[in-house]
Amino acid sequence: MYKQLLAKLIIAIVCFYGFGDYSYAGDELNCVLCHKFRGLSRIDKDGKFRLFYINQELFDSGPHRRNKCKDCHTDINKIPHDPAKKVDCTQECHMVEPSSTEKFSHKSVAKVLSKSVHSPVDKNGKEKKFKEDYPGCKDCHDQPFYRPFSIYKGQLKAGVSKRGISRCKSCHTRGDFAEDFYEHVTTRLRKSRFPMETIEACAKCHQDKAFQERHDLDDVVTTYKQTFHGKMIALGSERTPDCLDCHVVEGENTHLIEAQDVPTSAVYKTNVQATCRTEECHSKASAKLAGFQTHVTYDREKYPLQFYMLVGFKALMAFVLYFFLLLIFLELLRRLFPGFSFFKEKNNNSGDN
Amino acid sequence: MVKFIKKVIFKLYVIFLMGFTVWYGYFMYPLIFGFEGKEKAEASLMELGKAGTDKERMFVKLIAEKEQTKKTDLGYRVIDQPYIEGRFHNIGISVEPDNGSICVRCHGNVPHDHSKEIRSFLNMHAFYLGCESCHIMPGKDAPAWEFRWYKKSTGEVTDNPVALVEIEDSYKTAESMRKYPMYGNYGAKIAPGKIKNGTFTFLHDKNDMAFVNRYIVEQDHLGPEQKSQMKRVIHDSVSKKPLQCDRCHQKKSPYLPFAKLGYPLRRVSELTDTSVVGMIRKYKEFYIPNFLTPGGIKD
Numbered sequence: 001m002y003k004q005l006l007a008k009l010i011i012a013i014v015c016f017y018g019f020g021d022y023s024y025a026g027d028e029l030n031c032v033l034c035h036k037f038r039g040l041s042r043i044d045k046d047g048k049f050r051l052f053y054i055n056q057e058l059f060d061s062g063p064h065r066r067n068k069c070k071d072c073h074t075d076i077n078k079i080p081h082d083p084a085k086k087v088d089c090t091q092e093c094h095m096v097e098p099s100s101t102e103k104f105s106h107k108s109v110a111k112v113l114s115k116s117v118h119s120p121v122d123k124n125g126k127e128k129k130f131k132e133d134y135p136g137c138k139d140c141h142d143q144p145f146y147r148p149f150s151i152y153k154g155q156l157k158a159g160v161s162k163r164g165i166s167r168c169k170s171c172h173t174r175g176d177f178a179e180d181f182y183e184h185v186t187t188r189l190r191k192s193r194f195p196m197e198t199i200e201a202c203a204k205c206h207q208d209k210a211f212q213e214r215h216d217l218d219d220v221v222t223t224y225k226q227t228f229h230g231k232m233i234a235l236g237s238e239r240t241p242d243c244l245d246c247h248v249v250e251g252e253n254t255h256l257i258e259a260q261d262v263p264t265s266a267v268y269k270t271n272v273q274a275t276c277r278t279e280e281c282h283s284k285a286s287a288k289l290a291g292f293q294t295h296v297t298y299d300r301e302k303y304p305l306q307f308y309m310l311v312g313f314k315a316l317m318a319f320v321l322y323f324f325l326l327l328i329f330l331e332l333l334r335r336l337f338p339g340f341s342f343f344k345e346k347n348n349n350s351g352d353n
Numbered sequence: 354m355v356k357f358i359k360k361v362i363f364k365l366y367v368i369f370l371m372g373f374t375v376w377y378g379y380f381m382y383p384l385i386f387g388f389e390g391k392e393k394a395e396a397s398l399m400e401l402g403k404a405g406t407d408k409e410r411m412f413v414k415l416i417a418e419k420e421q422t423k424k425t426d427l428g429y430r431v432i433d434q435p436y437i438e439g440r441f442h443n444i445g446i447s448v449e450p451d452n453g454s455i456c457v458r459c460h461g462n463v464p465h466d467h468s469k470e471i472r473s474f475l476n477m478h479a480f481y482l483g484c485e486s487c488h489i490m491p492g493k494d495a496p497a498w499e500f501r502w503y504k505k506s507t508g509e510v511t512d513n514p515v516a517l518v519e520i521e522d523s524y525k526t527a528e529s530m531r532k533y534p535m536y537g538n539y540g541a542k543i544a545p546g547k548i549k550n551g552t553f554t555f556l557h558d559k560n561d562m563a564f565v566n567r568y569i570v571e572q573d574h575l576g577p578e579q580k581s582q583m584k585r586v587i588h589d590s591v592s593k594k595p596l597q598c599d600r601c602h603q604k605k606s607p608y609l610p611f612a613k614l615g616y617p618l619r620r621v622s623e624l625t626d627t628s629v630v631g632m633i634r635k636y637k638e639f640y641i642p643n644f645l646t647p648g649g650i651k652d
Contacts, residue, residue, distance in 0.1 A: 037537040039480030041463050042473045047411055051437060052473055057533035058443035143442050147427050158428025194426035317385050325378045332371045
């Protein structure tokens with residue numbers, strides 16, 4: 001009897017502490033009890049696959065790790081819970097924004113986005129056509145990761161430097177403050193995404209043919225990939241500009257992308273030079289550098305000059321290549337059959353004899 | 354003779370060069386004029402997507418996105434993970450296909466849909482439990498099934514997953530708690546079987562798999578009645594009422610022999626006595642009175 005009670009007590013303590021310590025600091029409701037299983041999923045009424053699994057390791061690798069599940073999923077108050085509502089990224093979470101006494105929220109980002117070309121409403125507050133096409137937070141962002149780096153004795157290295165962080169930890173000893181701060185700041189010192197990932201995020205909409213037709217847009221992603229910049233990024237360069245580098249004015253919030261015909265836009269005809277000649281890019285280049293059409297779309301009706309240039313260039317290439325290939329082929333044929341001729345000359349010698 | 358051999362070699366060399374010239378012309382064509390075939394294929398997919406109903410569009414999209422992955426380069430690590438449109442949280446891992454299950458061939462990996470409130474839980478179990486575990490019961494007077502793990506890749510009997518022990522180890526020290534064990538994705542599933550002449554065999558063996566595969570291939574050649582006949586035959590051993598949650602999640606005599614299947618003591622206790630049973634009780638008492646009757650709740 002006592003043995004059984006003792007065993008129960010031990011198991012209860014182990015389980016309690018096991019879960020208590022293992023779940024995230026922010027997982028007050030022990031959501032991972034179920035959400036740690038990769039198979040927690042279903043197909044919804046529209047036939048979409050819904051996966052409810054949370055990869056704890058990856059969740060802990062980004063800035064949201066300090067958030068409690070309930071900070072975003074505010075409507076979940078009990079376990080088991082009802083289907084969760086869509087998360088509103090502009091709501092306030094438990095953290096206090098360090099430069100003020102206000103609670104943290106992404107409201108400021110939403111405000112900037114509302115001024116951009118990606119806002120579903122225009123300057124006058126009127127809804128744009130096909131408003132469902134305009135992106136929400138999740139259309140461009142999935143759960144972010146930290147991309148920390150370190151510089152030690154002049155050498156830049158990806159990841160958290162033990163030497164670097166040891167200096168922080170000599171004063172900031174409690175909890176994970178030093179790690180959080182270090183990863184947050186170093187991630188922000190460079191681009192938070194690899195260029196190809198940014199391009200893929202934009203491509204979700206901008207490479208969609210139906211989307212292009214609805215908004216009368218060119219296939220800017222495909223044409224970008226054909227450029228030198230696009231090819232460098234495809235080869236793994238992180239120093240080459242992606243969409244945001246050219247479409248956001250230097251020093252502006254990355255969410256403020258404006259249409260080409262807006263005078264304050266980074267790609268407005270009089271601003272392109274400044275965009276190309278920023279300190280990090282072609283600072284010493286002539287202003288003429290920006291004189292070319294970056295996204296060349298070969299559409300016969302829209303851009304006839306470019307279209308016929310392409311046709312002419314292809315024709316020239318084809319003519320030169322296939323003319324010389326034919327020449328080589330015929331030459332080889334002659335080597336194979338040196339005496340062959342369609343029109344053989346009559347042999348007059350036999351008559352003479 | 355030597356002259357003749359030289360001549361033959363020369364002719365072969367010339368033929369090779371002629372072949373190379375033709376191949377080079379063929380090779381260069383798409384580089385000059387674009388990959389026409391690919392563009393056409395994309396255009397036809399787009400057209401199909403545009404012309405069809407929502408369902409057709411979804412199907413086209415599914416085909417296009419099949420096994421789509423997403424790469425994230427952190428500089429010190431590249432995360433390559435499955436891509437699901439509209440998903441915010443990272444997934445991280447791909448799931449190994451279950452080649453050993455005859456049911457998955459038609460019903461897929463996410464088969465549960467009827468019991469709205471618990472279908473996600475049931476699908477979660479389908480990642481490490483073979484369908485037969487809950488859907489085929491031994492007869493009233495028949496001996497209880499034996500349970501073993503089968504390899505998802507081959508369908509063959511395999512040892513208890515090491516991951517179960519690794520999960521346990523992650524609870525031991527503060528340092529190990531920083532590691533992230535993988536729950537439910539063991540590359541293996543539990544399925545019932547029998548012991549015949551001292552050898553264990555699963556209820557569904559390779560012959561059953563061959564039978565189902567043949568049905569899938571031949572079904573278009575069968576008449577509607579024949580199809581119904583075949584479906585009846587394939588499903589004839591499926592129990593009317595599936596196994597209920599509290600048959601396993603109970604302390605006295607759980608239906609699945611957890612300890613024998615490699616679950617460590619703490620985990621067995623968790624599954625049969627504390628957190629999990631506690632949650633089921635919560636469901637049962639305060640939330641969904643029918644939680645313990647899968648299949649009983651309809652959408």
